[in-house]
Amino acid sequence: MKKIIRMGCALGLALGIAAWGGPEGIAEDVPPVRLSDGRLQLTPPADWTPKKPKFAGIVDYEFSVAAVEGEPGPARVIIGGAGGGLEANQRRWLAQYRQPDGARSEDRAKIQKKTLADCTVHLLDVAGTYQAPPFDPGGGGPRENYRLLAAVIDAGKLGSYYVKFYGPAPTIARQEGAFHAMIKSLHKKE
16 A cells, blocks of 8 residues: 555656756747857746647747636737847837836836847746737737737847737746746757
8 A cells, every 4th residue: 555655746846847847847849949040049847738829820839828816818829930120019019018106117017038949048037008900819809917928039040039928917827837848948940
């Protein structure tokens, strides 16, 4: 009987470790996001559900991230080529968020610059009322208490790419570590 209990505990521990996905919540067996013909790769979290991109040609990869209980719907992750330049993209994304006190989103956003895998990565974090464009898959109109985590990856000759993670702020907060772990997983594949 003790042997069965020990085996059950060992199996439970092994399943727990497998579900956790290793360091930073990244699973070893999840197919990577391949950018620049596979020469740049990111590993998405195991609990993000891959979806067929709604805007093929603009969006290369799309994921749905389960909502925190009580939130109206899942968060969305989209990844693709970053045309138009860093400043133009950041300006457009910030313009999609309104602050409850009327302040400028540019003044509230957190913007950082890092180097990962010999690439310059620009990170943006902003929250507020999301002004969804009419073509947004969730429908147009304002959505209160939303948040955006975004990264623009400048890989020089390999191109520029964006990763946008947006949705209800509590869902984004719960998955913030997983988002940053995916960005930190950036590596070049020769």
